[in-house]
Amino acid sequence: MAVFAYIGAALAEIAGCFAFWAWWKLDKSPWWLVPGVASLCLFAWLLTLVDAEHAGRTYAAYGGVYIMSALLWLWLFEGVKPDRWDLSGTAIALVGAAIILWGPRGS
Template sequence: MTALLYVLAAGAEIAGCFAFWAWLRLDRSPLWAIPGAASLVLFAWLLTRVEADAAGRAYAAYGGVYIAASLLWLWLVEHRAPDRWDLLGAGLCLIGAAVILFGPRGV
């Protein structure tokens, strides 16, 4: 369930941020900010649903998923293929996220 929540949160965050990017960098209507803000609220709500013992740990692990999802957005929405360095970096981040999420914790 955690992985699904992270993927959904990443989609909501990226879509929300892109809406502001479209408005402020691509000269789209300021009305883009409305769904952008709603998407960012959804993102924040989704992250609170993750089972974690501390918010910081949940956010840190989410960071790796966000990076990989951003490169997927780059490819599917912006039609720019990630290069090998993008993919290597995302892979390293996902490994780091897995260590944070699944590493043994002492009492």
């Protein structure tokens, strides 16, 4: 469940932030902010669905998924193919996220 919540949260966060980017940097209509804010609210809600004991650990593990999603956005929506350094950094971030999320914890 956590993986799906993280992927959904990443897509919602990137879409929401892009709406602000489009309004501010690309001179789009202020109406872009309405779905942008809704998307950012969805992002925050989706992170609460992750079954983790502490919010900080949830957010830290989410960072790896966000990095991967941002580079997918770069490729799919901005037409820039990630290079080997992007892919290497993403792999390291995802391994770190998995360790944070699923590492054994003492009681």
